[in-house]
Every structure is written in structure tokens, then in C-alpha cells.
Amino acid sequence: MSHDTREKIIQSASELIYASSYSDVGVQAICNHAGVKKGSFYHFFASKRELALAMIDAQNEQAKNAILDPSFASDIPPLQRFTHLLEMMYQLQTQSKSECDHVLGCPIGNLAAEMSTRDEILRQKLDSTFAKMKQRFKNTLQQAVDAGDISDIDLDNSADALLAYFEGIILLAKTRNDPDIIRKLVPNIKGLLLAKERARNNFPQF
Template identity: 40%
Template sequence: MPRTSDARERLIASALELIYQRSYAEVGVQSLCERAGVKKGNFYYYFDSKQDLLVQALEMRSQELRRMLAPVFDKDVPASSRIETMFKQIYFDQKSYKNKTGQVRGCLFGNLALELSTRDERIRKRVDAIMQALMELVEETLKELIRTGELPEIDTTASAQAVVAFLEGVILFAKLRNDPELILTLAKVAKSITLAHHEQSQSFEDIV
């Protein structure tokens, strides 16, 4: 039997929209249903719980992220500009949302990481896995730069971690200031992060 209802999809879309803009705790099942045009009793036909909906919405959104980042980390874009391009891509994303709604909503995964990491182990693990996947894209890029001699032999895992942490921090500030331009301003700093690890406990003079 074919699916004949898109209520599930509408609920996931509503969850993505509302939880992204507000927060998980602040968005009730009721408002989710209202936005999706679904009666509350019907909600639990499609999802075991509010948490279950979030898990499935997270899956959807992580695929969106993958799709958005695919051209950025594609083989035909030079490795040396991928990370900066990623920052720019995220900048455009945040900016277009601000143009629509007046608000910078930040990174859904970052938002949920801080809201739910200490409260919901299942969500924590999913968000962690998504971040891990992003880090692997960055790490692959770094490895390629080492292969081509554009980067020295550094700890690619730690450096990729640092780049993604910086990205999340930058997005946090963009949300706090409600100013997407900040992402663009700080994007160029990102590449310097990759150079830190092989310098160990060097003083500033040694680097300069």
C-alpha cells in the first residue's frame, strides 16, 4: 500500500521550523500540530513521542546539511579553499534566513547540543554523530592539503575538531549579535587554526 498522507512530513517540517527558531523545550506538541494542520491525537500515530519526532527531524536536517555541503567539499573545488567556502556557505544560509524572518537562528545542531546534551542522551549521541561527520569532511580536506604539501604534517583530527568548534562558536556569536556578517568577518581566521597543532608549546615570537 502506498503512502497516502504527508502528515508525517508536515510534522517534521514544522518541528524543524519551530524548534530551530525557538527551542525544543519551548515548542509543544500542540503548536507543532497546529502548524502542520494535524490534530494532536494523530501526532502519536506517526511518532512515539516528541523526542522521537526530533530524532527523525534531525535525520532529515542532517541530510539537508550534507546536500548543502556536498558542492563545497566536492573534488572539483580546490582543497585550500573548501573550509573558507564552507564558512561562506553558512553565512549565506544564515543571512537569507535573517532576510526572511529578521532573526539569525544559528546552527540547529549547536542549539540542540547546548540545550539537550545534559538532558537527553539519545539526542546527544545523534548530534555528536552529525558533528563527527562534518569534522570528517574537514579532516579529509586537511589530509589532502598535507598530501599536496600545502600543509605540514599536523594532527588532522585535532585540527578538524578545532575548525568545527570555531565554526560553532562563530555561529553562536552571529546568533547572539543577530548579525550574520560576523560569520564572513571571522571566516578568514579559520585557516590559521589548522596551523596550530604542530607548534606545540611555542611562544608567540616563534610563530611570528
């Protein structure tokens, strides 16, 4: 069986689960969408979980190439990279709203919210995905400090805060079914970093 068949199965799973949920999409529905038989599915994947792990890898690669690498290009000033990322997120969520009348959110965030308490292997995979994004944020913040754009901050905590902020914005946009909330909250990024710096200087650490 061809590599193309495997990719069709992964892409079908990604589309169906993103539009609905992991629990609501069965193997048969994925096979029907991909135009393959169950035998083809189990030739490539021992289980739905194994497919989900491959799907996460594929989604990460797609996001890296189409969103993250362009947003965090080295010729963009460090703090502006976060703005670029939110703008790309806005465009994607606006597109989903136009196509299916719903803001679909972050596929990784959606899966994490649904499965982190149900499947430890998937939770670890999703946590690893967020860790990679956090590291990208952390590296960018270090470059912003080096450029004098912000004062020296706790890079690790600040990267976590930004990651939580980004995922929270997308979740809020999904819940309100309104992508415009993403653009409205873009100016808060630098304020979040400055607030963390003030909090570190003025409040006791726990």
C-alpha cells in the same frame, strides 16, 4: 496515513524549534503548524523525542545535499572548501536575519546547547552528527596535506578545532545578531591550522 503527513510533521517541528527552542515547542503547536491532528502525530511518533531524532536525520540530509556536498566538492581545492562552507553559512544566516530579523544559528548546534545535559539519547544523536562533520573535515585536511597546502598536522585534533571554530562563529553571529561576523573570520581558518602546527612543535603536550 501518508508519508507526506509524516514529512509535514518533521518539517513543522524543524521550523518551529529552529525559530524558538525544543522546550518551548509542544506537540500541539507542531500539529497546528503542520495542519494535522494529534492522532496523526502519534501514528508516526511515539513521543516528541522520537520526532526530534527523525528531525535531526532530516536536517542532516538537508544540510548534506544543500550545503556540505556543494562546499566540499572534489573539484574545489581542499582548504577552499572550508571557505565555501562559511560563505554558505553566511548566506543562510543573512537570509534568516532578513526574514525574521534574527540570526537563528545552527539548528544542530542550538539543539546540542539546549538538550545535551537534559536528554542522553538526543545528546548521543547530536554527537554522532558532529562526528560525521568532523570526519569530513579530517578527510579534507588529509587531502590538503597530500596536496602540500599545509604541513603534516594532527588531523584528529585539527578537525575538532575547526568544528569548534565553525560552531563558535555561528554562535557568535547569533548572539550578536550579525551574520557579517562569519565573513570577517573566514581568513582565520588557515591561521588556526598553522597556529596548531606551531603549538605542537613549540609547546609540551598534556
